[in-house]
Amino acid sequence: MKRKLILEDGTVFIGTSFGGNKDNMGEVVFNTSMTGYQEAISDPSNYGQILTFSYPLIGNYGINRDDFESIQPVIKGVIVKEVADYPSNWRNNMSLDEYLKLKNIPGIAGIDTRMLTRLIRDKGTMKGAICNLDEEDEVVLAKLKAITFPVDEVKQVAATKPYPSPGRGKNVVVVDFGVKHGILRELTKRGCDVTVVPYNTPVEEICALSPDGVLLSNGPGNPMHVEEATAMIRVLQEKVPLFGIGLGHQLFAIANGCTVEKMKFGHRGSSYPVKDLKTGKIIFTSQNHGYEVKESSIDGTPLSITHRALNGGSIEGIEHRDYLAFSVQYQPESSPGSEDGKIVFDRFIQLIIKNQGKVENHA
Template sequence: MFNRKLVLEDGTVYYGVGFGSSREISGEVVFNTSMTGYQEIISDPSYYGQIVMLTYPLVGNYGINRDDFETIAPFINGLIVKEYSEHPSNFRSEETLDSFLKAHDIPGLYGIDTRKLTKSIRSAGTLRGIITNIDIPNDEVLNRLRLLPELRDQVRRTSTTKPYIVPGRGHRIVLVDYGMKHGILRELTKRNCHVTVVPYDYSAENILRLKPDGIMLTNGPGDPQDVPEAIQMIGKVIHHVPVFGICLGHQLIALACGAETEKMKFGHRGGNHAVKDLVTGKAFLTSQNHGYAVKKSSLGNTELELTQISLNDNSVEGIRHRVLPTFSVQYHPESSPGPEDSNYLFDEFLQVIDQHIAKQEVHVYA
């Protein structure tokens, strides 16, 4: 353990103790309010390039195990916690959080006032920061921070580079990987789907050539407007096959249908976000991780209708096409970590596929 500091672009400095890697790292500083699930959070590709702060005070107390990863390698740039537990107690634990971060060259920082930092982000909005050694002058760090370019290629860096198949006997699903969490794949294979995972820039023609029963668009990092290839592809395939989008996939569907997206002040990241379904009137808790959202006012000039809203800030949480078998949600129905209240959406997607197939058969035999 060694003394380190976090320097934010507004000039604020937080002094703490380093763990994990000792290298200097920069990134957008965001906070997650989940009480558990730090292993899944660390391995979520949607955090690519970000320094993640966990608001729950004690982290590392149940270690790291082989079963709770959402990707093979973690994508966060850094981790900030109030108190780090050096001695985990869990029958599944195979190594400490510190040794895991060291193995993946990810810096950690603990011992700072995370409550104060959270309030600062909620007030000023998301800030960029650098975790560095305590002896480097703050002015020098700030100058480096101000010269850092904005990330624009996060999806390319987190998506698979080649298609691959996860065999099943059920519906044939093309899963477009924009930075996919394995929880989505688990939910589809649990339902015996035959899944073909394709890269983010796979063309509509190549996807339709696979003859899918349905297409699922995954979560991913960054600004949806930085992925024009995906927007063009979605605009074509929704006229042929049922489509279900999650998180970034949800935003891309909105853009493909003529709606707009916007950067949020500090985003939604945690496992306790309340959402209301406007169709059923029911409310449920969801797991969320996004810094962009669909503009509610932009839906009026499209064929999309609002189906779900956030009970915290009234932002868009679900949309559905009025004519085509296409729908999406802003949150993560596969959770990982978080509540499983919205897990039914995977079954709903398969029902939409069944209805679409039935309509096609009626048309063929009519």
């Protein structure tokens, strides 16, 4: 069945329907990864978005049980050049089409994704609608112009109650703004005893858990929509080692006096080169963000820049000069690849050990 994608600038693409057969509206963005479509589709940071995959064939290794980043995907649609009808991989459990049907997420294949990606790069991310061919373009455009997306994105994806990811090592509290399962996997690999708490948990309750360290997770949307988290961050960074990822990175920056701005089309994909300014080493990273810390706002704050993207120069890492607190903009859990970024989890554990040594010496 033929369906269409209508962008808010009036551009119309005609393609073939797959996945769920429903109309949806969302922010149209593009992802440049060759692999990792399952992780991107299930990433809570993609709440409310229609994902365009620029790689020409998507779904060729199917969907498996191990690579989900959340239980329930929260995207609004998938756009591809070609979808694989018969995936081949030893871990394959179902096709991409079958999975999107199961979750009632609409997809369109046969779209010129190269043209669409270039359009987004030129004009920036835009609102878009997936709908049937018989829908009048003018009517859909009017709806697109009138629609306002929710500002409680984090509330829509974060846990509502604390839950454990047990281990027998360092006691780490993860503040959930839309946490990816890959982050929890990396912490448990390092023997951490993890407790995940909702993003709006009072700081007194977090401290009552006696954490050895606190991780601020990734999440969707504008960080200014969760500004209440900044007061919590200012208290915690003085008490225990603090590590922010993605949205957690942006909130850490805001809590220390920086400002954050929306990017024209964001960074979404794998193998983004990032330079570690301390060592001079280049690492390849997985990224998924539409906002960035404004560099001019760092002057006069207690923060220093530690990592910078080589494509565009955006800030990819910062640290506090007085406290054991740091953050990265990229996805260090490498879900999907690249693997280089995982070293910052080791740095987090090292800071916890360093802080415990200070406490013991003080005692």
